[in-house]
Amino acid sequence: MAPAQPSSSNANPPPTLSLNGQIMAKLKPAKIFKNCIDPPAQSSNKPPNNTPRNITGITFDDRGDSLVIAAEDESFRVYNCKTGKHQKLFYSKKYGIDLPRFTHKNTAIIHASTKEDDAIRYSSLHDNKFLQYFKGHKETVVSLEISPIDDGFMSGSMDRTVRLWDLRAPTCRGLLAVPAVPIVAYDSTGMVFAVGINQYSRILMYDQANYDKAPFLTVPLEDPTLAQISYPPRPICMTSMAFSTNGKHLLVGCSGNAHYVLDAYDGALIAKLEGHVGLERRSLNQQLGIEVQKGVSGEEVSWTPDSKYVVGGSLDGRILVWDLQNIPPRPEGSKSPVKLQPVTVLDGHPGPARCVKFNPRYAMMATAGQELAFWLPDQIADAEDGLLKKKSNA
Template structure:
């Protein structure tokens, strides 16, 4: 695996994230109306699709490359470029992702069809349609270095695309619906398949060949709780900025960090309440299931910390600086570390279902039924949040 571009996506380093700073993050601005409430059902009519009871939630967050713009998607079928609201009532909207232009995004549809849409935020127009999936798109990522992007669907396919052409340029069929991720070089494509607890790593230039690494996610501690052990349901994948680690987000009460070079399970992140239920009052299920987001856990840009949401509304911070990949294949694999949170931060009254750290600023964004921007509590000017002016996280 090639190293990532030097200082990729980072400005001049001025702030180093520390344990003290991370424990002092506070909600500096909260938008209570970030998602419109669900309308009451019309008497005598039948909804076209099941309507969830309770509040609506934000389901996706994306920063642009400079960290100056943020867009969200919600269950109210709107996407919001803070603080501008755009609608996609006909097609629905999920998984918004900035392209390498801050004025354009791609996103998945939730109604009508399963087309991916390329949308101009500048004039609120569609630029391109990407058709091919025969089921809802549940994973979508833009390549870090070019105009490519990749999508995964419940139709059990992964499709590779280019913004410049509506035609799919690559297709992979997998046993179950996939979760996709790029490393920071854009060379490695990771695909998680829940049915077999497998993570497949491909050279994206040779995606039609066999994966160069197949990882099986097995948590030895689960068999101590029940037998057979409860299955793990993966919801997200994210490479560290160095490319050495792979963060596996899960719907249950644990997330995992793996060595991306050889697949060794390095750490289990514990202490939060998993998001496989919509609320704490809902009964737990024997079989895990995907929540409404899949964006409930993320690295900080320097990969020193992991931020995670929780069903209890708190935001959790795990210090992962002590993790080290195995030096060579001749060394025995290290024992899995069980890491408890460095901090649990109070912020949301309902589940915190999406978390993203600004790629260039000391600012955290979290969302549930509302949107919250977090800053270290010694920050003086909340208006800087919307402008993304607290610059400079020092990369490692």
């Protein structure tokens, strides 16, 4: 099923920047925020808690002007991407905060709760007031995505349901019961969405207008190369999914040492992204196998807005860039994906790089772990290159 072009006037504007290998290789931290997480509270009756806290989620607004981060200290912070300055600090101590997502207004976000209940909350960034509560999930929400074209959004929960919502109504407008914890993603048109099911290594594709019917495509996520490493092969643990903005590919983020790129039309496994150290995964029990646990991974890999590159973090703090422009074709008859190594590896964080996202409008990347970093192309290096060329031509 070929995705149609979005018709809504609310659709995200197309990216204005065109990235290339030179720009990606020259990205360097332009601003590092080291003290953007409160340290754990210490108790006189307990030994000191020296476990570092992490940033668990980051989100850009549609125009790339603002960034919001959520952290394990139950705070969310607003940053100005143009000035590189911290603007506001809010707390959600009663309910916790995770999976922040800008709505199509840069003054509001939705986010999951981490305690008290499992509601999704719609919050104003102007005064930190809740605009709406979306109740229905019975366990923690582990996947949350805004529709690219309207006020709809979608959530996946540990209660093994997918719920479809609208910002204008407190009750869900659609419900899917699935056999395991789901990971969800909208395609770039908002007319198709995908649901990843780890227990059966399947990705289900649904027509948004007919979500209550069977999926129009069921994609098995099977990597024959895993049997070459261990047998039985280690199961794949999907922690995120994201369609490319050009609608051609589906990026499947995993907690192991590989991510995958699939054809968005027929589900064919195209590429296996390697070179990073995967973030931790947890096994719940032998019956369920490996399941998604929020806070383990899921925000560490994403597309650039022009669909040319994938950027990702690593357990050792590095930031990696994979080039998706010229993927070699698979040998005829082979079911194994093409293995891609990163074209650029950047030194990043002192601890795990848990969140990596590229600005939707500017040549800027944000990465986060125990600290937040804004990355820009190294203009000093560009100037020096130009100066050297002038000298060599003189």
